[in-house]
């Protein structure tokens with residue numbers, strides 16, 4: 001499991017750790033890890049040109065001390081001091097003593113010349129102390145670094161992103177890799193900021209014992225998902241494995257029912273019940289499905305419901321939604337179900353409810369704009385969960401799952417843009433419902449499903465990548481299971 005902590009929590013832990021250590025020891029740990037990561041990336045340091053972009057805080061200090069270490073290994077290191085009178089004094093001195101040189105950033109005539117021939121640029125402009133996007137001076141240098149074609153390694157965070165939220169308020173550095181210290185920060189895992197971070201590397205500086213048990217964010221990895229996935233035992237039968245009910249599709253959108261059922265079969269429930277007008281289409285594709293034409297509560301035993309994909313917004317759809325919400329088993333509400341949703345009804349439920357909006361649906365539920373939700377994903381998912389007193393899975397480039405009780409938000413690391421194809425959300429809702437029926441908690445079910453879904457899309461897209469259809473994502477789910485469990 002990857003975990004991330006808010007900036008305040010990181011600062012508090014750092015204070016405790018620093019009190020145990022000699023002055024400056026922590027920065028040396030960070031710089032040593034950073035220099036080692038850079039050396040590993042370069043392969044060869046001797047004779048290599050490296051440029052450091054150095055801001056006025058300790059983030060710049062890290063870059064300077066790491067630069068000094070690389071200079072001692074034979075690299076030709078130039079530090080661009082963006083605030084020359086406030087650059088970390090010890091770091092500046094160490095770099096000069098190691099043979100590195102410094103350039104006055106704001107008054108340098110030609111950034112392109114300083115960058116010429118650089119293979120690596122270290123972004124030490126600003127770290128967790130940053131506020132807002134890059135300032136104009138820094139922007140010029142960040143752009144020069146990209147234009148020079150150098151690899152850009154961000155120190156702790158890509159400068160310009162909001163460490164605690166993943167928001168990007170203005171311009172930010174685009175890094176090829178980020179070397180972060182002590183713990184991940186939310187901005188490294190949540191888009192749009194995460195998209196600027198490149199490959200992540202965590203350097204252990206001894207912070208872990210001082211961090212609280214509960215992180216702000218969690219990202220599952222293969223082993224975590226493997227531990228969650230329901231596997232039949234010797235005594236299993238279809239009811240013990242769970243029965244998932246799917247209320248989806250309409251005369252206009254029968255395909256949504258087929259895709260949700262496909263996802264449900266990919267999730268490990270013992271049986272899938274389908275309730276709605278698209279039974280013929282469902283049976284034609286999946287003869288194993290138990291179909292029912294009456295109201296959901298008459299369909300027979302169900303351990304979790306999925307309601308909404310392709311349901312339409314007529315009176316039948318509304319009745320089916322309310323019927324399912326009246327049940328005392330977990331309910332996942334997606335797509336049209338979200339448009340018809342009565343918040344009070346959700347708040348009154350005793351069993352778990354999981355809402356699975358994409359950014360547009362989340363925006364409608366919050367009375368915000370889609371752009372706003374996409375810019376503030378973490379805040380949006382928490383607000384939705386709070387307002388609806390339900391768990392929420394916010395879909396998109398970094399899918400987030402919040403439980404509404406202030407627990408850690410799960411962030412999915414397997415997403416891929418190939419998933420942005422019609423119907424892939426229907427597959428996800430069936431898959432998640434299946435895991436709910438098998439007995440997983442809502443946050444576990446939502447995050448494990450998002451993980452498998454992303455992995456399946458990657459497998460379907462194949463090596464190198466090619467467009468995939470939602471049904472191909474569903475078909476690749478067994479491969480995703482095997483990859484996780486293997």
Ligand SMILES: NC(=O)C1=CN([C@@H]2O[C@H](COP(=O)(O)OP(=O)(O)OC[C@H]3O[C@@H](n4cnc5c(N)ncnc54)[C@H](OP(=O)(O)O)[C@@H]3O)[C@@H](O)[C@H]2O)[C@@H](O)CC1
Pocket residue numbers: 014015018026027030055056057058059060062125126127128129130131132133134135138155156157160181205
């Ligand atoms: N604490 C520890 O134990 C350890 C900390 N470590 C390291 O320290 C980093 C935190 O250092 P920090 O607290 O000095 O803040 P930092 O991120 O350098 O930025 C603050 C400066 O930036 C400026 N500034 C603000 N916004 C800006 C913007 N948009 N664009 C440009 N400039 C901007 C602001 O100046 P001002 O607003 O006054 O002009 C202020 O002076 C952390 O990320 C990690 O790398 C590691 O060594 C491990 C141990």
Ligand SMILES: Nc1ncnc2c1ncn2[C@@H]1O[C@H](COP(=O)(O)OP(=O)(O)O)[C@@H](O)[C@H]1O
Pocket residue numbers: 335358394395396397398399415416417418419420421422423424425426427428453
């Ligand atoms: N840029 C992206 N990167 C990763 N995943 C994405 C991206 N865009 C969409 N997705 C995923 O694709 C699925 C789309 O679901 P949804 O928007 O409900 O589509 P539909 O209603 O057509 O099924 C979601 O799982 C979402 O997380």
Ligand SMILES: [K+]
Pocket residue numbers: 059123124125126127154155156157158159
């Ligand atoms: K940085």
